[in-house]
Amino acid sequence: MPRTPLYKAAETEMIRRIEAGDWPVGMRLGNEFQLAEEFGVSQGTMRRALMTLEAMGLLSRKPGRGTLVAAPAPVMTTGGGGAGGLVTPEGDAPQFEIHRAKALTRGADGDQAALFGSGRLSVSERVLKLGGVRAALDEIAVPEALAPALDEDAPVDLHDFLSAHGLSPVTLEDTLCASITTMGESVTLSCDRYTPLLVLTRVARGADGAVIGRQVLRVADPDLEYRPGG
Structure with missing residues (x-):
């Protein structure tokens, strides 16, 4: 069975946390280095996962504000x-x-x-x-x-x-x-x-x-x- 890519595993776990309410809307996440260390992946792998969740509308990443869990917006x-x-x-x-x-x-x-x-x-x-x-x-x-x-x-x-x-x-x-x-x-x-x-x-x-x-x-x-x- 093919191994799940590390970035995909990180995406899945982050989405699970958001859906379960472990990461509520408005929560500020750690920086890329902190998240990479928490998930046991490289910063490049974590950056790719964060970009995917941002494209999905789950995260908001703004200079000076960090990364926040976002609410779906119509x-x-x-x-x-x-x-x-x-x-x-x-x-x-x-x-x-x-x-x-x-x-x-x-x-x-x-x-x-x-x-x-x-x-x-x-x-x-x-x-x-x-x-x-x-x-x-x-x-x-x-x-x-x-x-x-x-x-x-x-x-x-x-x-x-x-x-x-x-x-x-x-x-x-x-x-x-x-x-x-x-x-x-x-x-x-x-x-x-x-x-x-x-x-x-x-x-x-x-x-x-x-x-x-x-x-x-x-x-x-x-x-x-x-x-x-x-």
Whole structure:
């Protein structure tokens, strides 16, 4: 079994501490040398791990302030698809391929109920590939009253997905956070247990301000990052 890179092990443990509340929002971390010593890695390895968590929005690193645990901040965009989102190292939108998909209807769970209310939802659940490798888990939920059935082959971009179902999103609100794969997710994505995930939650609203769709995209590809619209 291949050995987990040291920087990846450090990333995973730091994310675990943030998720567990061991490192609460606002906590000031030690400097690179102190953290490298604590985690038993070189400063270069620790610097790489810190840069990754900063890109995920979990850490804030400012000259004179040090490294702080950051709170996920929503980014409001007002255009269509492409106003902001994931990009490759070359700055292009990733061309996801649908590996596996299923569409279903169900009642809203806790956080969905807070967003959509108590009505039933149409849900699309998909495993996405990038460059032939399983790279992300995608879940899109839409009120059943607006779309009784979802097309499993509709575009991954939420704006385009909703447009394909005759819906017209006016605003998109993105929230970023990070997580670690569960056992089931690691099996589905064919990756190591506790692989860091960049989680993009995108909420679309119609002209009246009502929520017409929500996407949760859980990305395991370490080369993708989020770029807000300008």
